[in-house]
Amino acid sequence: MRRIAVLLALAALGGVVASLAWRWWTAPPRARAATLAAAAAAVPAQADGLVAIAEPDRALRWLVRRPQALGLLALAAPDAHAALPRMRAILAALARDARGPLTLWWRGPDVAVAASVDPAAGRSLAELAAIEGVPLRSTPDGGGVTIAAASAAALLDGGPGTGPEDGPRRELAALARHGTRWWQLEAGRDRLELVSGVPPELPRATGPSVLTTSDLAALAAMAGSGAGLPHAAARLAVAGHDWALGLPATVPSAQLQRILSLGGDTAADAGAHHWRGLLGDLWSAPPPGFAVASSPEMLAAVAGAPPAGEAGAVRGADLAAACERAADALERVPWLASRAAALRRAAPLAAGVRLARWRVTPAGGRIVLEW
Structure with missing residues (x-):
């Protein structure tokens, strides 16, 4: 019995040493x-x-x-x-x-x-x-x-x-x-x-994942895909496979509205419209500004005045779903197949982040990634 007790004590000690060694080996740099x-x-x-x-x-x-x-x-x-x-x-x-x-x-x-x-x-x-x-x-x-x-x-x-x-x-x-x-x-x-600088307060992670920017084209250009997008304030929301995009200071052209509603334009609740067009079923919010969403419930997530600066509270799972959805859309265009493949490769990486939050203002900025 005494020998067994000694062996158990040595095994426990070895486990503690191994755990401490692993924590030292994987500790963050400083x-x-x-x-x-x-x-x-x-x-x-x-x-x-x-x-x-x-x-x-x-x-x-x-x-x-x-x-x-x-x-x-x-x-x-x-x-x-x-x-x-x-x-x-x-x-x-x-x-x-x-x-x-x-x-x-x-x-x-x-x-x-x-x-x-x-x-x-x-x-x-x-x-x-x-x-x-x-x-x-x-x-x-x-x-x-x-x-x-x-x-x-x-x-x-x-x-x-x-x-x-x-x-x-x-x-x-x-x-x-x-x-x-x-x-x-x-x-x-x-x-x-x-x-x-002076770190601002981070946005809260409640409801859908939301990203706001004062320049949509500049933000997209950082990811290598800003061509054709307006230099305008924008608010983007994602919740699983649902999404919404709001451009509160932008007036959509009549041509764009026709493209998005080629298959039908039906009045919905609270002044919204249900469009059927090249992007499938969309719901649009009434003026001012321009807001579209994959479901009427998502329109509220992008409502509000034009945002100033850059901010966001985005869950990795939502971002991964957005990558997959965007890849599905891009694969319909032959010359965008490589970009669709890049989005599919990015989806698992995005899913590995539990939450990303940030806010950047002229006075300071703060970015937090959590796994």
């Missing part, structure tokens, strides 16, 4: 905000944007389990997406060997990355860059070397920029700049929060 600010300040001032990442090897492990967070980088630097495959090998090697923060910056279609490594790793990285055909510069930094590589050598030129003003948080997962706006990133096991 570094002093001042350290990240110094790394960000060393990036050439010509960069359109940058991100300084704490504990890059740990950050990669965190991102493997939460790949949706990379969507924020894609939105911030949509033109640089094509350069990332060329930089993938050098980026992974730098993340593995970095002795401190890793900085990533971009300008137009090009991207660059830098980190401090030990001299032996620096020599290996130089050989890798030569194989990959990636421009690289090595600078001694006191016991090690700072390796900077880019998809275009011009991105390594120019004097350093300036870091952000001191923020209230002592430790961060990353520090980013988009244009002239600085963002502080704090990561948890199932949460990522970005804060800029």
